[in-house]
Amino acid sequence: MPVLVMKFGGTSVANLDRIRRAAKRVGVEVAKGYDVIVIVSAMSGKTNELVGWVNETSPLFDAREYDAVVSSGENVTAGLMALTLQEMDVPARSWQGWQVPVKTTSAHSQARIEDISPDNITAKFDEGMRVAVVAGFQGISPEGRITTLGRGGSDTTAVAFAAAFGAERCDIYTDVDGVYTTDPRVSAKARKLDKIAFEEMLELASLGAKVLQTRSVELAMRYKVRLRVLSSFEEQSDEAGTLVCDEEEIMESNVVAGVAFSRDEAKMTLISVADRPGVASIIFGCLSDAGVNVDMIVQNISEEGRTDMTFSLPTDQVGRAEKALGELKSSGGLNFSDLDTELDVAKVSVVGIGMRSQSGVAAKMFKVLSDEGINIKVITTSEIKISVLIDRKYMELAVQALHDAFELEKAA
Structure with a gap:
């Protein structure tokens, strides 16, 4: 089966109703014949709450324990998403970073992904699992400790999985319906782009656009992972959102993209x-x-x-x-x-x-x-x-x- 990666940010899984809505989108892709890897963030606001608890408990905290605490938000979402899919009769299983495994550096709270082995998840796909729900933002260090990738790390996780599994595409579901020529809150004339080149998206992300995390775009450009930015709150079509892709895929574009x-x-x-x-x-x-x-x-x-x-x-x-x-x-x-x-x-x-x-x-x-x-x-x-x-x-x-x-x- 072809593999599709779908990433849902915190606002897209903020409560059980939104998790059910996201799960329905996953079910649609499974019905199309995809094996799906779902990357989830913590429910909206949970990571901030966990960080607050750490700071209150230990202002000069041990970074290894910080990672153990703040990574738990994604674990909860992954389990709830897997349970929701099972209730829909979609064979699904949740995965934490160490179970995959997602191997990272030892730089706690700012770790970088070094390797993702597809063997364990691929074996489960071969046994009939259709959806692997993976906790984003986390991995395992060479010392065997849980690590986290820094804010926005779930985007990076999603792109890294798409590269490791040769996914057809990586869909990033968020609270906006694509990439715009500028922030619509500043200019009412802002227009949603159908396509944007990796290099343009990387510059926009590094210059303040909040749609995608910079590291995830760098990774997508390096491994030629086609990204699609979509809203989790609107009806979807095959042309929905904005496709972030190679420059060669864009026939004509404005001199200035944004x-x-x-x-x-x-x-x-x-x-x-x-x-x-x-x-x-x-x-x-x-x-x-x-x-x-x-x-x-x-x-x-x-x-x-x-x-x-x-x-x-x-x-x-x-x-x-x-x-x-x-x-x-x-x-x-x-x-x-x-x-x-x-x-x-x-x-x-x-x-x-x-x-x-x-x-x-x-x-x-x-x-x-x-x-x-x-x-x-x-x-x-x-x-x-x-x-x-x-x-x-x-x-x-x-x-x-x-x-x-x-x-x-x-x-x-």
């Missing part, structure tokens, strides 16, 4: 840093060691052997960055005159594989922002992306103006 944004950005500038080899390595090595995720980087023109270094980072990591750089300065590791921090900025990006072959996108983007009176603080580009840092109060205006200018409400 506009992404991130509100929670900050800008930091190290003022009057020595302009000499190795300084950037010292600065960003220090920030990396402190667990700070730096994104956009700009070095200003040097004057008299001194320069300014500007970079963006998530707002919740500003304190960590300031502490690390302050300690670096006080220890004599780096000399700078001041550290300037702006917390009221946002990142806005346009993304599209068509930018590879068509010039003028940057010029058009900058003119649109200029016409709206929006000042650009920092610019970065890649082959298929242009990102700018602007004042946060202009973020929604910028998104709407760019969406209109590139006519994203129109299909290619």
